[in-house]
Amino acid sequence: MGRKFLVALGGAMLTLSMAACSGGGAGSGDDKSSAKPGDLTIGVSMPTQTSERWIADGNAVKSKLEGKGYKVDLQYAGDDIPTQSQQVDQMITQGADVLIIAAIDGTALSSQLQAAASAKIPVISYDRLIRGSKDVDFYVSFDNYKVGVAQGTALLVGLGLLNKDGSKGTAKGPLNVELFAGSLDDNNTQFFFNGAMDTLKPFVDDGTLVVKSKQTTPEQVATLRWQQETAQKRMENLLTSSYNDGSKVDGVLSPYDGISRGIITALQNAGYGTGAKKLPVVTGQDAEIASIKLINDGVQSSTVFKDTRLLADQAVNAAEAFLQKKEPEANDTKTYNNGVKVVPSYLLPIVTVYKDDIKTALIDSGYWTAEEVAAGQAKK
């Protein structure tokens, strides 16, 4: 065997063993508490860049971690499940020390999580709970049931059935509403929908609210991958199938601003918002800038603001705790059962935003500037 070959072989073995070491860095169960932040990498896996909130989440987590000196491997999966699995696999083999994951499909990452567990890499489920795996170590999110309650309440307030202070409003039924939910593979979807429906149910039961299409089950009202176009199509179909008799839609329960914009486009294309045909009350979520402009212009009625900066803080706190061999601080240890175990969670509060709240909730807090709200576009 030539000397050159032996040197090359030795080099390859060294590389291999180094890879094994860093892959199993957490893997070897090493105490990271003495490692320098610059020697530690946090893998951050985000679902998609088509929605602003995930871009804000990714940027906030990355800059906060980098601010503390950690290395960050941030990846977006283009809403494609195999891409996300592959990206997480790669983070593990490249030696991530902690993983922060916002899953596309809450049940699709079990084998990645198993690999992370064997390499002793802690996994933090970010905003969307990963289901069906014992290897989820912590969950950071908002109070997702309350998001749904806020959406149901905002629909009732927008319709004038309730006042903002919760007292009875002056409007009278029957009023026609239609319901939309998010993607069924996202664990949050059922929390949002249940919170909203628990709030709306008494009004449906006594006939104040009428769902003319009769589509009320999660399966009937779901929107795969939360897509705007899918929501627009369904709204168009609802208008043709249930409102071609001269009747009007008065309100639409929407779980997310992108879906709200799809619904609003369908309604505008059908003549709503011009003349006497008022646009229905449409709810939302995420305080996306395009929707904040619509709310400011009186087109969309409300949204639910979830401050992604605070969520990023909690994810970073949890990651640091794990690296220091501590348990992250949880404020909920009951609600989030992922089918295999109850995952300790840190849940943040939410804020309903109507037109009047844009300044205090979003501009004064520095989430959006007044110029961005006026333009309906985020400044790069």
Ligand code: BGC
């Ligand atoms: C998030 C929402 C978001 C939705 C669509 C959910 O998991 O909690 O904030 O609107 O995904 O991206």
